[in-house]
Amino acid sequence: MITQKHFLSALGFAFVAAWIAFGFGNALLCLLGAAAFYGATAVLEGEIDLGELQHRVRGTSAEATRPPVPSPYGNGPRVL
Numbered sequence: 742m743i744t745q746k747h748f749l750s751a752l753g754f755a756f757v758a759a760w761i762a763f764g765f766g767n768a769l770l771c772l773l774g775a776a777a778f779y780g781a782t783a784v785l786e787g788e789i790d791l792g793e794l795q796h797r798v799r800g801t802s803a804e805a806t807r808p809p810v811p812s813p814y815g816n817g818p819r820v821l
Contacts, residue, residue: 759768783789 759771
């Protein structure tokens with residue numbers, strides 16, 4: 742089983758190898774392309790919920806967008 746430490750070590754090695762072979766700008770583009778495809782795959786597999794992500798970015802919760810539940814006693818004045 743590959744651990745996160747092993748994966749990140751291999752990613753770092755691949756980035757430095759691409760940097761040496763193609764230059765820093767092209768290596769950075771390779772890294773950005775890999776991140777974009779990783780994100781797209783995570784969305785397709787359901788690991789990332791775009792609706793929840795949108796609420797987090799906006800700073801609102803999912804409950805804040807729902808309409809309030811009507812009271813079973815109506816909206817009239819309260820009489821004691």
